[in-house]
Amino acid sequence: QSKGKKPLFVQLVLDNIWSLYEAVMKRDKEKIEKIVTSLGLKIGARESRHADPKVQLNAICSQWLPISDAVLCIL
Numbered sequence: 001q002s003k004g005k006k007p008l009f010v011q012l013v014l015d016n017i018w019s020l021y022e023a024v025m026k027r028d029k030e031k032i033e034k035i036v037t038s039l040g041l042k043i044g045a046r047e048s049r050h051a052d053p054k055v056q057l058n059a060i061c062s063q064w065l066p067i068s069d070a071v072l073c074i075l
Contacts, residue, residue, distance in 0.1 A: 017065075019031075020061075021057065023035065024053050024056050024057045024062070024075070027053060032048075032056070039063075041060060041063045043056070043059050044059065047059035
């Protein structure tokens, strides 16, 4: 970290989550579509056109990183 390197967790997980968050909040449709297709997700038209960007973010994250699956795999 002293040489400006990021930890592996930040590189692989947090940077990806942050870039998704920024794209949705800035309403960058091109980048959102690229992320959704690369992850193989299917977001409904209702969620993608919603006025509140948090709804779209929630729809993407609930399919990409479902918390219930992550918690149940640990048990």
